[in-house]
Amino acid sequence: MSEQANFALTITPLNLGSIPPEDEILQAAQKILDSVQSWHVGKTIRGVKTFSRPKQAGDSASWHARRSEHTAEEATFDDLWSKLAVNKAENEKEYIPEIKKVTLVKQISPTQSVWTLYYTFTPPVSPRVFTVLQVVHLEETSPRSGTIVSIPVDVTSDKELAKLEEKGVRGRYTSAERIRELEDGKTEWLMATSSTPGGSIPTFIVERSMASSIVQDVPHFLKWFHSLHKVTEGASN
Numbered sequence: 477m478s479e480q481a482n483f484a485l486t487i488t489p490l491n492l493g494s495i496p497p498e499d500e501i502l503q504a505a506q507k508i509l510d511s512v513q514s515w516h517v518g519k520t521i522r523g524v525k526t527f528s529r530p531k532q533a534g535d536s537a538s539w540h541a542r543r544s545e546h547t548a549e550e551a552t553f554d555d556l557w558s559k560l561a562v563n564k565a566e567n568e569k570e571y572i573p574e575i576k577k578v579t580l581v582k583q584i585s586p587t588q589s590v591w592t593l594y595y596t597f598t599p600p601v602s603p604r605v606f607t608v609l610q611v612v613h614l615e616e617t618s619p620r621s622g623t624i625v626s627i628p629v630d631v632t633s634d635k636e637l638a639k640l641e642e643k644g645v646r647g648r649y650t651s652a653e654r655i656r657e658l659e660d661g662k663t664e665w666l667m668a669t670s671s672t673p674g675g676s677i678p679t680f681i682v683e684r685s686m687a688s689s690i691v692q693d694v695p696h697f698l699k700w701f702h703s704l705h706k707v708t709e710g711a712s713n
């Protein structure tokens with residue numbers, strides 16, 4: 477990676493023609509993930525630790541993070557990586573109830589792709605559309621570590637790509653996730669995110685619910701993942 481990257485993760489959308497080099501994206505994600513330990517420590521919910529950081533210079537919104545550790549019985553490194561880094565958006569649609577549709581907008585390379593995700597919520601909240609560049613990187617050296625980055629992108633300048641987006645209020649989020657093998661045989665899942673739902677939802681309402689919102693993804697994922705195994709076992713019997 478380059479010694480110094482000027483790129484930083486924010487919710488300001490990128491244009492497809494101005495995507496920075498992949499090593500700069502990964503370095504920016506690593507910087508955020510490494511800083512989580514210095515953030516404000518929030519509640520531990522269902523065994524998942526939460527953290528937060530107020531908006532700082534250069535940020536467009538505050539940051540929130542969660543950290544969980546998983547035994548091999550819950551999910552191994554390979555289990556998590558295969559579902560969180562491969563077909564990420566399609567898998568999220570299966571375990572995040574609010575995601576109703578995902579569409580691949582553009583496959584840039586084997587490690588970079590653009591997806592649009594369509595969320596619906598309980599009325600009167602309108603549907604939201606999030607379009608992001610997803611970048612994945614796997615370090616095979618032991619202990620293994622993998623990084624997944626999502627960055628908002630604006631595809632409206634390309635009429636054909638813009639047609640792939642659903643109609644809804646445009647929201648934005650950026651996130652950095654790290655899956656890492658630990659010395660005790662467990663696997664760490666660390667995720668940090670900054671976002672805005674767009675529209676007229678007051679910021680204080682969004683902030684108040686962020687910790688519980690991001691924590692829910694962990695049990696939802698594990699329940700969905702284990703349901704896949706039950707289906708497979710049932711078919712083999």
